[in-house]
Amino acid sequence: MGGAVSLTLGSLLYPAMLGVQKINSAPSRIVAHPATGPVTAADRDFVVKTRAADLWEYPVGEKALKKGTTKAVRSAGEQLVAGDAALDAACRQVADQLGITLPNQPSPQQQGFESRLNGENGKQFDTDMATTLRTTNGQFLTTIAAIRTTTTNSLVRALADRANNTVLNHIAAVEKTGLVDFTQVLPQETNSPNLPAQSLTPPPAIAGQPEVVLTPPANTTVSPSPTVG
Structure with missing residues (x-):
């Protein structure tokens, strides 16, 4: 990021106790x-x-692309890879322009989701992947709506628009698998996890560590992230 932006927006370093479900107290x-x-x-x-x-x-x-046992699950995996790579490119662009420091790892809770799915195979993986992604994307949709209706920053507003489209695409993709367990999804969507803040907080990036870049698949049909600002 540029030196002038860094000096002006240095206060945007994200707080060590930022929760994914519970945002800053002010x-x-x-x-x-x-x-x-x-x-x-x-x-x-x-x-x-x-x-x-x-x-x-x-x-x-x-x-999901490798382990999915049905075409619908593998298709959902493709949508996740392409959509998250494109959204992340837009996110990193906005963060760079606003001087916001980004993590290189997800939160411990999110790492736990990934670890559990890594250890599963067959129908269990398919069902847990669809249900977990439907739950977390449903929760994130509420966060997006709150920011989209309150932010007065044009870059954040544009990112919220793109995130909204991506999340709706992901929700539709996992629902098409026919494996979402809505008896689990609906209660979890409306209840915040009773977890300590550090479990919901992505760890700060290590100084000097290269920024993690999510690479879109070569044959993706997802449009590249737009230039913002």
Whole structure:
């Protein structure tokens, strides 16, 4: 990121105790004043949450492409890989322009989802993948709506629009598998997890560590991330 932007927006380093389900205790607090509009703590947290979601869903999509036992599951995997790669490119672009520091790993909770799915195969993997992704994307849709209706920063607004389209695509893809267990999804969507904040917080990137880049598949039909700003 540019030196001038870094000096102006240095306060946008995401807080160590940012929760994926519970955002900053003062979400309307303005943390920077770039030309694209004021950036609030909630805006900053949303950019970090988007990055964390991409980081855990992308490898799950790769697993679905390899381990899925039905065409619909493998198709959902393809949508996850392509969609998260494109959304992450847009997320990193916005973060760079606003001076927001992004994580290179998802939250411990999200890493737990991925670890569980890594150990599963066959129909169990298919069903758990579809149900887990339907739940987490349904929860994230609420977060997107809240930011889209409150942010006054044009870059965050554009990212929310793209995230909304991506999440709806993911929801449709996993529902088409016919394997979503809605008896699990609906209660979890409406109840915040009773977990400590550190379990919901993506760990800060290590200084000097190369930024993780999610590579879109060569034959993707998902449009590339638009230029924003």
